[in-house]
Amino acid sequence: MTRPVIHYTRCPSVPTVTALAQAQGLLEEEFRNDADVDFEFSSVGFSPKLDYAPADRLWLRNAGHAPAVWKRSLGVACKVVGLAFLEGRYPVLALHGAGIASPADLKGRRVAVFHNPDSPFDLMVAQQLKIYQSALQSAGLSLNDVEPVYLPRFRPGAAKGGFLLSLFQKGLEALEAGEVDAVAASIPPDGGFYPQLNVVYDTRLAPERIQRVHPSVLRGLVVSQALLDERRDLVVRIVERLIEASERAARAPLDALRTLAGDLGQAPETLAAVYENIPQGVRLDLNDDYVASLATQKEFLLRHRLIEHDFDLESWIDYSILADATVLHRQRQALNAEI
Incomplete structure (x- = not known):
């Protein structure tokens, strides 16, 4: 039987915690011994795909929020499991x-x-x-x-x-x-x-x-409903590793800047000239301010007919993944401290 493939993509134009986690080898390390599933990691731009074949049904995307809002408005079954707000000069x-x-x-x-x-x-x-x-x-x-x-x-x-x-x-x-x-x-x-x-x-x-807030400031981690239904445990483990990546970035911000600049094909000084406090800005959260920013953006896109169908924002957000990943991260930290 063919093993299912989880398609994990990130935006090639903006800094993301996923890029850090991949560069640090955290995602590869986490799933190296998982024999029942394959992962396909890639950096790709906007895709207009709305219909997902069975082989493509398991996916995550770490990128700007606006395309995800557009897809959800057209009925794509998915959830937001984390948001990141990276301040910058625009x-x-x-x-x-x-x-x-x-x-x-x-x-x-x-x-x-x-x-x-x-x-x-x-x-x-x-x-x-x-x-x-x-x-x-x-x-x-x-x-x-x-x-x-x-x-x-x-x-x-x-x-x-x-x-x-x-x-x-x-x-x-x-x-x-x-x-x-x-x-x-x-x-x-x-x-x-x-x-x-x-x-x-x-x-x-x-x-x-x-x-x-605008599309390049507010990013999201969006997961297909099929992946949440079939392998929620893997999503929690992925988010735990993203938490670890953001904590590493906070401890070594210059290394994080260089890593992200290399990933985006830019000079570190170019990235630093645009974005402020990258380690904080790529960290996933679902606090009230971030969610309110997402709501503001959905209303803006609707008002200017960049999306044509409204939907309930609160039901689109799954708070439980980040909460469970945070608990898992604390457990792993405690275990490592004992070793």
Whole structure:
């Protein structure tokens, strides 16, 4: 009889605790002697798959929350078992000569929205619109007060330096060509770019978490219902190892930064320039603030028709996995202390 395969994927564009756990060898170590199941670990981008064949029914994904919300809205049977909130720099930028120094100056202006018309769910659109909304709200404005200019999305692998640098380069090109007046893109750690740009607003300055949240900040660990039904024990063990990985990162933050930078194909200084407190930001939790942020995002996606079907958020979250994994982790720590 063919052994079932658990398909475990993570996003290739953002830091995740799964990447740390794999680099540290924790997941391989945990399941090395499990003869009744196979694991397939991979780093893959957004997949529009909604129907899962029997052989693909057992899966976990550690990535931004928005695609998972989209899939759940279309009836994919899955649960959120953990969330992570990684604070970072997500500024709105304009050229000095454009006369845009503050969010209030965005009124009536053209803002760049890179998009992929071939995708049934456009993650970049969801992110950029939320960043612009946060900036505009700080000045009492809304998305109705700006003119979105939809520009063809670049291929993430088309430019050297990784996703973040690629987005910045395309945004700067659009500004210099006069196609738009403002873009949402992080500045890379190269002082040569700064003299050209005004940082109109940075979402990390928003006082409330629900104002700072967008797809690249809030990540989730989402598990297929089939895997929870058939092998819940394995999910608990996986999450326990993710807890261990985040604790190791807290003890050695520079090592964690270098590991994640290598995984994402970026220089450590580039990653450090965007994200704050990575060890804390990749740690899984289901506290009230994280859940409220997820609820805010679901409502945002629904309001802007990025998803078309609502669903009950609370029933989508399984709190028991993280709770049981935490207990297991404490038991293992106690056992190791006795040895």
